Amino acid sequence: MENTKSQKKSYSTASSKSRARRKTKTDYYDYSLVAVIVLLTCFGLIMLYSTSSYMAQINYGSDMYFFKKQAIISVACIIMALIISRINYRILNRFSTALYVAALVLMALVKTPLGQSSHGAQRWLNLGPVQFQPAELAKIAIIVCLPYMIVHMGKKVRTLKGCMVLAVVGGGLALAAYVFTDNLSTAIIIFCITAGLIFVAHPDIKIFIIIAGVVIALAVIGVIFLNATVSVDGSGSFRLRRIMVWLHPEEYADSWGYQTIQALYAIGSGGFFGRGLGNSIQKLGSVPEAQNDMIFSIICEELGIFGGLIVLMLYAYLLYRLFVIAQNAPDMFGSLMVSGIFIHIALQVILNIAVVVNLMPNTGVTLPFISYGGTSIVFLMAEMGLALSVARQIKFEE
Known part of the structure; x- marks a missing residue:
């Protein structure tokens, strides 16, 4: 009997230690999230150079004008995100x-x-x-x-x-x-x-x-x-014009609907596998400011629908990693914060691509990590740093 009690006590102690080990924080870092962020950023830089080099040479005398600025700030922002990830988000x-x-x-x-x-x-x-x-x-x-x-x-x-x-x-x-x-x-x-x-x-x-x-x-x-x-004329609100252009882009192809029509031409001419990287025709001035909101149309023209689907898969994986972090966050604050980041990224991707393919009126929303813009990349990378900070606090059962 005494031996049995001793065994039960020993088993209970071991079980308590096992539970304690399961609750101990493990050294976890979401390298998968880092990898997809770097992939999207590098892909964005490649497409930015391909999209903007011609107009940059004409307007600024250097085909790398936009690329250099974006590359420098992107590298700095990735480093910033990694630094933020080492700070406790609860602060x-x-x-x-x-x-x-x-x-x-x-x-x-x-x-x-x-x-x-x-x-x-x-x-x-x-x-x-x-x-x-x-x-x-x-x-x-x-x-x-x-x-x-x-x-x-x-x-x-x-x-x-x-x-x-x-x-x-x-x-x-x-x-x-x-x-x-x-x-x-x-x-x-x-x-x-x-x-x-x-x-x-x-x-x-x-x-x-x-x-x-x-x-x-x-x-x-x-x-x-x-x-x-309602009909669109020069005296109308520009937001009302955008709605009417969205509904009938062909009627305004020479004015307010020019950018939308040219973007659709770019997507259509790319076919399934595209014209080839660097071979876009629409980027030669037909799509105004192609490196900004409409860069997805040039991606589809050069890399085809296949390239566009690859981009969407990268975004889907990024959102999946954010979902995993939100589900496993150690507290409600971290979970909701990463959920907010998830909603933000998902919204920008959906709104940008919906505008490019004319599923909704033009909104001026950039494509995350790919479109040109220093302010956008700074705050997006800050959000990624916060998500990585939450991920570092996740506790896993051993």
């Missing part, structure tokens, strides 16, 4: 409110003499040697601030009042992005991130399905009404 709890206020203030400064116009829109902030779009900071602010609020609200997030508070906080930042920077696409993205995080945190999804159904129905009715009653 952001202390700065979430400050980050939200900073985003509001910086966007408001765009309306002052510090604001700078580019391509007909005043969305940039010029602070001496630093020039950036503060609306990009607002995306990170909402990704950090809302998870912090949701965690501290606890069960209150399930109530209508709790959801309304979160909606007001996110909607306020979206409204500020629209009013101060005249950037509707960023406002839509911020609002969608807000709605997505509330959806993830709220246990009842029925109300969200109903709201989504109502919004879609109203959008369809609005588009049908515009198509039936």
Whole structure:
């Protein structure tokens, strides 16, 4: 009997130690996420050079004008992301409110003499040697601030009042992005991130399905009404023009619909395997600013539908790694923050490609890690650093 008791005690002690080992943090680093980020960035640089070299030579006297700038900032941003990944993401709890206020203030400064116009829109902030779009900071602010609020609200997030508070906080930042920077696409993205995080945190999804159904129905009715009653002329709102161009691009092929039509020509002429890297015809001035929002059309022209599918597979794998991190995050704050990053990346990819293939009106949203733009890559890499920081805290059972 004594021997049996001793064996049970020994087994119980060993079991406790085993459970303790299972709860111990392992040295984990998501190298798969790092790899897909580097792959997308390198692919983006190759396509950026191929897309922009001709116009860069004509306009700036160097075929590597855009490539050099993007390559330098991309390498610096990858290093920055790796450094951020070594910092405990929980430190952001202390700065979430400050980050939200900073985003509001910086966007408001765009309306002052510090604001700078580019391509007909005043969305940039010029602070001496630093020039950036503060609306990009607002995306990170909402990704950090809302998870912090949701965690501290606890069960209150399930109530209508709790959801309304979160909606007001996110909607306020979206409204500020629209009013101060005249950037509707960023406002839509911020609002969608807000709605997505509330959806993830709220246990009842029925109300969200109903709201989504109502919004879609109203959008369809609005588009049908515009198509039936409105015609585009020079005096109309440019956003209204974009909707009409989306509905009837062939009618405005020589004016506002020129870029859309040329992008569709590029995709169609590429076929399944494309013309070959560097052999695009549409990039020779036919698609304006092809290195920016419309770079996916040149990818399809040079690498074909096959190349476009490879790009989509890389994005799908990136989103999969973010999903895995969000599912296994050690706390609710980290899980919601990575969920916000997931929603942001997914939205930008969907919106950009939908615009290029004319499934929706032009929004001016860039293709993550591929389109030209220093501000975009800086804040995207910052988000990737935060995701890697959460991944480093994951505990696995041994």
